[in-house]
Amino acid sequence: METSINPRRHAALLLFLLFLSSSAAAVSADMHVIGGNDHWAPNVNYTEWAAGEHFYLHDWLVFYYQPGYYSVIQVNETNYERCSEEDPINKYDRGRSYAMQLNETGHYYFISGGGYCWHGMKLSILVEPLPAPAPAPVPLSQSSAACRTGAWSAAAVAVAVLGFAAFVLGGV
Ligand SMILES: *[C@@H]1O[C@H](CO)[C@@H](O)[C@H](O)[C@H]1NC(C)=O
Ligand SMILES: *[C@@H]1O[C@H](CO)[C@@H](O)[C@H](O)[C@H]1NC(C)=O
Ligand SMILES: *[C@@H]1O[C@H](CO)[C@@H](O)[C@H](O)[C@H]1NC(C)=O
Secondary structure, eight states: OOOSOOHHHHHHHHHHHHHHHHHHHHTOOOEEETTGGGOSOTTOOHHHHHHTOOEETTOEEEEEOOTTTOOEEEEOHHHHHHTOOSSOSEEEOSSSEEEEEOOSOEEEEEEOTTTGGGGTOEEEEEEEOOOOSSOSOOOHHHHHHHHHHHHHHHHHHHHHHHHHHHHHHHTO
């Protein structure tokens, strides 16, 4: 029975974990807790709060609120300005929280029912497309460097996967 950690297997495992975490980071979506520590409640300036955030496609909004008092009503721009609950796009008022994913770019408007919109419970956000993952087409003179970078990452992935396979099989 082997008692010490084989350094090569250890390195391979580390590489593999690094590879996993970098691919996870590439698809991560942010979660925005509305109002931060103030949550979804009266007398919070949500215009100020939203100005400090960036909302991207596939991000999540989470509204935490005191049950039985407030609601989350998605409305159009006119009804946001007027604090009107007429023809809501979506309405949620059960429990103490509501989470939704931002699956479209553009403006989203939310108000609370029960007259609390007049006490500041109104939120307008702009959802932006995901930032471009890669730079624009590479000029010819730089393409060999780009190829090398691409080949290097492919090699790193191959090494990590093979290394992990060796780690698993080596344990048998
Ligand atoms: C909220 O903050 C914004 C920006 O600072 C300001 O223009 C607006 O008047 C404030 N709203 C209220 C209701 O105080
Ligand atoms: C929002 O909906 C109301 C009806 O509830 C309608 O009168 C208004 O024109 C709509 N506004 C926009 C910007 O679509
Ligand atoms: C986007 O989200 C809304 C509300 O959560 C839902 O009704 C709609 O079906 C979703 N659209 C897509 C394309 O997933």
